[in-house]
Amino acid sequence: MTAKLSKFDLTGRRALITGSSRGIGFAIAEALAGAGAEIILNGRNTEALGDAASRLAEAGATVKAVAFDVTSAESVAEGIQYCESELGGIDILVNNAGVQIRGPLDSYDLADFELMMSTHVTATFNVSKTAAAGMIGRGRGRIINICSVLTNVSRPTAAPYGAAKAAIGNLTRGMAADWAKHGINANAIAPGYFKTELNTALMADADFNAWVETRTPMGRWGELEELGGAAIFLASDAASFVNGHILYVDGAFTAVV
Numbered sequence: 001m002t003a004k005l006s007k008f009d010l011t012g013r014r015a016l017i018t019g020s021s022r023g024i025g026f027a028i029a030e031a032l033a034g035a036g037a038e039i040i041l042n043g044r045n046t047e048a049l050g051d052a053a054s055r056l057a058e059a060g061a062t063v064k065a066v067a068f069d070v071t072s073a074e075s076v077a078e079g080i081q082y083c084e085s086e087l088g089g090i091d092i093l094v095n096n097a098g099v100q101i102r103g104p105l106d107s108y109d110l111a112d113f114e115l116m117m118s119t120h121v122t123a124t125f126n127v128s129k130t131a132a133a134g135m136i137g138r139g140r141g142r143i144i145n146i147c148s149v150l151t152n153v154s155r156p157t158a159a160p161y162g163a164a165k166a167a168i169g170n171l172t173r174g175m176a177a178d179w180a181k182h183g184i185n186a187n188a189i190a191p192g193y194f195k196t197e198l199n200t201a202l203m204a205d206a207d208f209n210a211w212v213e214t215r216t217p218m219g220r221w222g223e224l225e226e227l228g229g230a231a232i233f234l235a236s237d238a239a240s241f242v243n244g245h246i247l248y249v250d251g252a253f254t255a256v257v
């Protein structure tokens, strides 16, 4: 059987991954490119975005970069419009852009809380709604939202982040409920702990490292390329009847108490 007959083949599909200048977004972009998709990278820092696009292009990917801030309605409208009219449209959308601000709830700053909600929840709604217009017109599309192991449980100093990820989890189910009839499958990936810039402070904390390694049954942090298979699957025809699901890629972290 040739690769072209594989249900995992993404040749001819175009994927926009928000927040893909580095970290998990870039790893997902690499994986989708490896399965044949054309890639549209996104982030706010144009220099970082350009560097990421060059790295993917050097690896053989067909890649464009579109800078926009997922928290700005105007910026999202312009960015998605550009993807639709100039780049040929979005077949696969990965809502990945994210930030982390930790702190106990009793001293948590309201503006920080609102930033957590706008970057994760409002942006996932608005980028999806804006991109879904083109998908609905074409009668097909794939949306992959990025949740977390804190989607259904919490831990000290992570409540705003967990609240945002819980909202994304249920937004994912709502997208499936409203848009399945338009040929759109909306699912989520819930990663365990991965070494990215978002976790810089945690990575430097020996106690936290030890906790991740003992708390995770597989005994380690995830490797970024270990998220690729889930992303390819959910973006592909192999997942045609998978809709409204949250796929944990966490080394069994959430399987145990």
Ligand code: NDP
Residues within 6 Å of the ligand: 018, 019, 020, 021, 022, 023, 024, 025, 042, 043, 044, 045, 046, 048, 068, 069, 070, 071, 095, 096, 097, 098, 099, 119, 146, 147, 148, 149, 190, 191, 192, 193, 194, 195, 196, 197, 198, 199
């Ligand atoms: P990084 O900090 O490494 O990357 C974040 C990316 O998001 C960057 O490309 C950043 O680029 C972009 N970004 C941030 N804010 C915005 C914005 N307003 N508009 C557009 N782009 C933005 O983080 P990770 O790769 O770790 O995180 C990616 C996603 O994975 C997040 O949703 C995070 O919550 C989630 N996650 C991470 C886990 C981990 O262990 N690392 C575990 C579970 C979930 P720029 O700053 O240039 O805009």
